[in-house]
Amino acid sequence: MSKYIFSAFLVAVLLTACGSVTPGGLIAASRLDPLETSPSDIIVAVSVPEALRLRDGDAVFRLGFIPEDQSVAEPIDAVVPLTILDGITKPRSAQSGEAIFILGFSAQDAAEIAAVQEQIKTIRAQGVDGSGSLGITIESGCYTSELGDSLEVSTWLRTAPADNFVLLNRSVNLFDVLPPEGRAQLEAKLNRC
Template identity: 30%
Template sequence: MKEIALGALLLMAMGLGACSTVVPATLYQMRGLDPLSADPADIALRVDLPEGLGLLPGSGSLRLRATDADGAEMVGSYPITMVGDVLQVEPASHADLRALQAEIRARKAADPDGVTGSLSIDFEPCSETADIPDRVVVSVDIRLAADGPFLPLLRDAPLADALEMAALEELTLCP
């Protein structure tokens, strides 16, 4: 599956890497965000792709993964959906995601240094036309609370760098 690895971009944005397209002011505001306690209903992403590109319906998922010191993995994948121009975890998955968050929090409380994890959101982009520009960029805004504003997370990040494919020409045509 050709997915935008927003998870990697989000991890970079949360301070685990460096990227010139990440908005520093948003990183500062995200410093207290804990994926293990954030309400899935409150977090949303708005993806801005160039005209002619879109998101393949039904291709999105949020993945929460953690590993404890013994190598045991706790993994969940939850469908995301577009609500207007916003990506959110489908409401039917909120309870399951909250349960996994609680399980990981409990293991982390028992062994604070032994549990590591990641949170990623993946989706497959598509093209509305066969003509794709040579340079395509994506911008992403994130909302951390249901009543909060959208904050710029990434600005003009090269889409090719975020794709798990060799070339943009491999994009699926949008339905």
């Protein structure tokens, strides 16, 4: 796939605010070819407050493409749940008051992402210009004690089994960066464990 595809895709990790994205995270995102990277090679690490528990499906992966001319192709917006993975070394040890979860795709969800990748490649091969997006969001979770006004989140990405995790964003209070309606929706889906 050409470098044009790299630049055609806006890698937007939705957990971050612009000021919290690390230089290494930007480099890792620029190296990720969302149409050629095997979904089974995409592993995400998410740091959250120790009181928050993530389960299968509490975080989701989005892959999309919006054609410039929507009369020639429909927009694509695939949302696939992420699954908690065991047996993968975390990017670092959890700090006091923090939990780190490792997430990836089930075989079925990896196949769905692969099908979406092929769909986007087919559209692009037809000469359709547009912009792509890739994102990771926390949609829900459960808590063991009240979170208060803070939901500090950091994310890491690994795109090949032999690679190390790369820090995408420094800790950011998700409650502060979400618009009020987004915060209200997330808070409604955070329940006591």
